[in-house]
Amino acid sequence: METPAKILCGICDSQHVTKSADFWCPECDDGLCTECKTHHSFSKASRHHDVSLKCSNNEEIEILFKSIKSLGFIANESSSPSVQIKLEKNKQAQILTDSFIPKSIDNVFAKFVRKFQIPIEKSNRNNTSGCAIFPNGKIIFADCGVNMRLVIFNTDGSLDYEIPLSRLRPFDVACVDDKTLAFTVWESSEIHLLT
Numbered sequence: 001m002e003t004p005a006k007i008l009c010g011i012c013d014s015q016h017v018t019k020s021a022d023f024w025c026p027e028c029d030d031g032l033c034t035e036c037k038t039h040h041s042f043s044k045a046s047r048h049h050d051v052s053l054k055c056s057n058n059e060e061i062e063i064l065f066k067s068i069k070s071l072g073f074i075a076n077e078s079s080s081p082s083v084q085i086k087l088e089k090n091k092q093a094q095i096l097t098d099s100f101i102p103k104s105i106d107n108v109f110a111k112f113v114r115k116f117q118i119p120i121e122k123s124n125r126n127n128t129s130g131c132a133i134f135p136n137g138k139i140i141f142a143d144c145g146v147n148m149r150l151v152i153f154n155t156d157g158s159l160d161y162e163i164p165l166s167r168l169r170p171f172d173v174a175c176v177d178d179k180t181l182a183f184t185v186w187e188s189s190e191i192h193l194l195t
Helices: 010-014 034-042 059-067
Strands: 023-025 030-032 128-133 139-143 149-153 159-164 170-175 181-185 191-194
Touching: 010 030, 010 034, 023 034, 030 034, 128 181, 139 170, 149 170
Parallel strands: 128 170
Antiparallel strands: 023 030, 128 139, 139 149, 149 159, 170 181, 181 191
């Protein structure tokens, strides 16, 4: 084991002169020999530094450090984890299966499947900002206009029900499972869950 380094005078060391420090300046975080301490106390930048700490190396500690052969050892052990990680991909917000994912952009074609008539409530228009499809095929729309509601349709396109949200303007929706949905709120960082 190496001997601990002696505290050197920082000013002398910067001039490639090896001299032991007799004092310590906590503001400069540096050791000073007696000669450099005198210059340090006259310099404008450091004349108000409190250099009252005396430095000395304890010879007995140096002998002790020389006699120590090892401070211990490090062993790397591995064991099976006590935490079990479960992937629940089927409970994620939107589930895509391989049959719906095209292999190339050239294989993507739009096809009209169904038209939905979203009922008009408080105003003459809807402001549909998001939609999602439940795993069971039902479709949900977020109406973030003055109607402030979620509208759910059956797989055949007929209206199933509406969920009025009195003070929340739903911006987008995602299906968590057959009975749970999550929606974001307009101009907010909130996410709400409904079952």
